[in-house]
Amino acid sequence: MSRRENISFWKAALIRIAAVALGLIVCAVVIVLLTGMNPIAVYGGIVSGAVGSTRRLWVTIRDTMFLLVIAIGLAPAFRMRFWNIGAEGQVLAGAVLTAAIMIHYGDAIPAWILFPVLFLTSAAAGAVWGMIPAFFKAHWGTNETLFTLMMNYVASQIVNYCIILWENPAGSNKVGTINRATKAGWLPKLFGSDYGWIVIIVMAFAVLMFFYLRRTKHGYEIAVVGESENTARYAGINVRKVIIRTMALSGAICGIAGFLIVAGSSHTISTSTAGGRGFTAIIVAWMSKFNTFWMLLVSFFLVFMQNGTIQIASQFNLSENIGDIITGILLFFIIGSDFFITYRLHRSAAEA
Numbered sequence: 371m372s373r374r375e376n377i378s379f380w381k382a383a384l385i386r387i388a389a390v391a392l393g394l395i396v397c398a399v400v401i402v403l404l405t406g407m408n409p410i411a412v413y414g415g416i417v418s419g420a421v422g423s424t425r426r427l428w429v430t431i432r433d434t435m436f437l438l439v440i441a442i443g444l445a446p447a448f449r450m451r452f453w454n455i456g457a458e459g460q461v462l463a464g465a466v467l468t469a470a471i472m473i474h475y476g477d478a479i480p481a482w483i484l485f486p487v488l489f490l491t492s493a494a495a496g497a498v499w500g501m502i503p504a505f506f507k508a509h510w511g512t513n514e515t516l517f518t519l520m521m522n523y524v525a526s527q528i529v530n531y532c533i534i535l536w537e538n539p540a541g542s543n544k545v546g547t548i549n550r551a552t553k554a555g556w557l558p559k560l561f562g563s564d565y566g567w568i569v570i571i572v573m574a575f576a577v578l579m580f581f582y583l584r585r586t587k588h589g590y591e592i593a594v595v596g597e598s599e600n601t602a603r604y605a606g607i608n609v610r611k612v613i614i615r616t617m618a619l620s621g622a623i624c625g626i627a628g629f630l631i632v633a634g635s636s637h638t639i640s641t642s643t644a645g646g647r648g649f650t651a652i653i654v655a656w657m658s659k660f661n662t663f664w665m666l667l668v669s670f671f672l673v674f675m676q677n678g679t680i681q682i683a684s685q686f687n688l689s690e691n692i693g694d695i696i697t698g699i700l701l702f703f704i705i706g707s708d709f710f711i712t713y714r715l716h717r718s719a720a721e722a
Contacts, residue, residue, distance in 0.1 A: 496625015
């Protein structure tokens with residue numbers, strides 16, 4: 371076995387298509403064995419649940435954008451081999467500051483000022499939340515996996531405290547819809563959709579991050595530090611500066627995800643605002659090899675399957691676990707296809 375030097379786009383695409391087709395066949399067998407149902411009908415239910423109506427389509431697009439923007443935020447940190455497991459906390463940091471400004475200043479600030487303020491402050495909150503573990507890692511070599519993971523719980527407790535402060539109605543243990551009457555701080559419609567601005571902002575980040583990681587000096591430094599910190603120091607790169615700067619960027623984008631969720635969709639704040647997307651986004655970033663355009667496809671696939679699973683669970687009275695099984699099987703074949711794209715097999719060591 372040896373690593374392929376290159377492979378044509380069409381050959382790689384055919385391998386992936388074949389992997390998905392084989393995965394669907396295996397899933398069909400599993401569906402019949404576990405449920406005795408027609409797998410075509412189950413697949414149809416998944417499609418209907420994810421994109422079967424205009425509303426369902428936009429919900430799938432919205433959820434895809436939320437997952438994608440967090441994966442984009444994780445990409446520079448992971449490319450640097452900084453294991454940022456704290457996206458959930460960084461999202462909550464941006465979300466809680468967005469909610470605070472909407473509650474206290476939403477009706478007092480004009481919209482053309484309010485939205486830039488929400489955008490920048492949520493980015494700053496996420497950046498600070500990301501820089502704290504980065505500072506300790508850069509100066510004292512602390513374990514970033516544990517540090518960022520613990521920061522998630524701290525952020526969750528801060529949100530719990532704020533819920534008590536902003537409780538509405540009293541005794542409900544929730545904030546409720548913020549500015550329901552005035553909709554101050556709610557992202558306006560674009561292209562006739564409540565989620566139009568979310569799509570524009572996230573896709574802009576996807577394009578910018580793609581070029582940032584591959585075409586800029588900072589992107590080059592991130593890659594070198596990720597390969598070897600000693601090599602980076604030998605090349606004159608300030609490793610501490612790169613670590614802190616990169617995690618500030620990573621946290622800022624995750625913080626903006628919190629702004630988009632609160633101002634663009636939920637219009638409230640809770641400990642479940644991030645919804646586990648910070649962990650799912652890790653899968654998205656790794657499967658896509660930090661390519662933001664592949665992240666879009668992977669994010670859509672995961673959200674498509676998740677939303678479709680809800681439909682088949684109600685339509686066919688099935689456990690949602692069957693959807694998880696189908697998703698897992700398909701992911702296994704997709705990841706397996708990457709093996710054949712990346713490596714080539716030989717009949718003998720001499721031929722290799």
